[in-house]
Amino acid sequence: MPLKPIQSSSDYEAMLCEIDRLMEIEESQLSDDEASMLELLAILIEDYERKTYPMPNTATPHDVLDELVAAHQLRQKDLLDIFGSKGIASEVFNRKRGISKTQAKALGERFKVSPSVFL
Structure with missing residues (x-):
């Protein structure tokens, strides 16, 4: 899967599927490349969610x-x-x-x- 900023809901869904697949692998069985991919996907997804679904202000x-x-x-x-x-x-x-x-x-x-x- 090519790493690029998430620009659409279909990109988002694809990355969620990939992160789910990687998270099903036991941590000790992840290759270094898979561990890096997992970390990068999490960063991209977090960035997209922060921009697309902003959280309301904190509670008073x-x-x-x-x-x-x-x-x-x-x-x-x-x-x-x-x-x-x-x-x-x-x-x-x-x-x-x-x-x-x-x-x-x-x-x-x-x-x-x-x-x-x-x-």
Whole structure:
């Protein structure tokens, strides 16, 4: 297979098929040329996907909080000990107030994640 930038969906599909074929070979059985081809195909595919299917912006601290609350089946009132009052909790959950450093630290401890995801 000639190596060239991916310029169409058919090029993309062909390279995906080739990378699948190479990945089915046990790593210790890959020749040096096949290992190099696998690495180059991965780079070309990653470049094409980045250009063709751009990722949305990263999650905001409020998005992270919403996801963790949903994943743990919690409600706003379950975090009053962190926010201190219903009013502050409501403002945070409604994105009218940011998450403070103190709250981020407490949320990190509660959800066992780095507090930085809330800042």
